[in-house]
Amino acid sequence: MSETFLENPYALLIVLGDFAFLLILFLFQRHIGKKRHRYDERYYQINNRAKARSWDTMLVILLAAWPIVIIFDGISFSFFLLTAIFVFHNLSLIITAAFVSNQEGKN
Numbered sequence: 001m002s003e004t005f006l007e008n009p010y011a012l013l014i015v016l017g018d019f020a021f022l023l024i025l026f027l028f029q030r031h032i033g034k035k036r037h038r039y040d041e042r043y044y045q046i047n048n049r050a051k052a053r054s055w056d057t058m059l060v061i062l063l064a065a066w067p068i069v070i071i072f073d074g075i076s077f078s079f080f081l082l083t084a085i086f087v088f089h090n091l092s093l094i095i096t097a098a099f100v101s102n103q104e105g106k107n
Contacts, residue, residue: 055093062086 005011033039062085069078 062089
């Protein structure tokens with residue numbers, strides 16, 4: 001654990017409190033949206049397209065960040081963490097693409 005965290009372990013409570021607050025806010029927003037019928041087929045189509053574009057953008061950002069991390073930090077924990085994130089990003093893309101392709105084949 002980092003030295004800063006060990007000096008102030010209450011920061012973890014703040015992070016957990018923020019997570020709980022955001023979860024409650026999400027559930028409340030979702031409840032209101034369902035009452036007003038905001039989640040129709042068009043919503044899901046637009047949302048899925050936006051997620052796909054952000055996924056493509058994230059791939060470009062990761063590829064751009066890789067050499068920056070190597071230049072400024074060298075081959076260290078940051079490099080391996082970024083590499084692991086990149087690998088998991090692509091693995092999840094492969095898995096979800098296979099799943100969606102399989103679902104489309106059944107219809």
